[in-house]
Amino acid sequence: MFYVYILKSLKDENIYFGSTNDLRNRLSEIGGLVWFRYYRES
Numbered sequence: 001m002f003y004v005y006i007l008k009s010l011k012d013e014n015i016y017f018g019s020t021n022d023l024r025n026r027l028s029e030i031g032g033l034v035w036f037r038y039y040r041e042s
Contacts, residue, residue, distance in 0.1 A: 004039045 003023045007016045011031035020026045 001040060006037050 002021050004019045009030050
């Protein structure tokens with residue numbers, strides 16, 4: 001299953017967007033989050 005996401009990092013305040021099949025891993029790569037939104041379609 002793939003996720004489409006928009007993330008804002010606490011670490012560097014950058015905004016990241018994209019898609020991944022491992023959302024948990026992607027969140028850990030970016031660091032602490034201020035805000036996130038994702039879409040999942042099964």
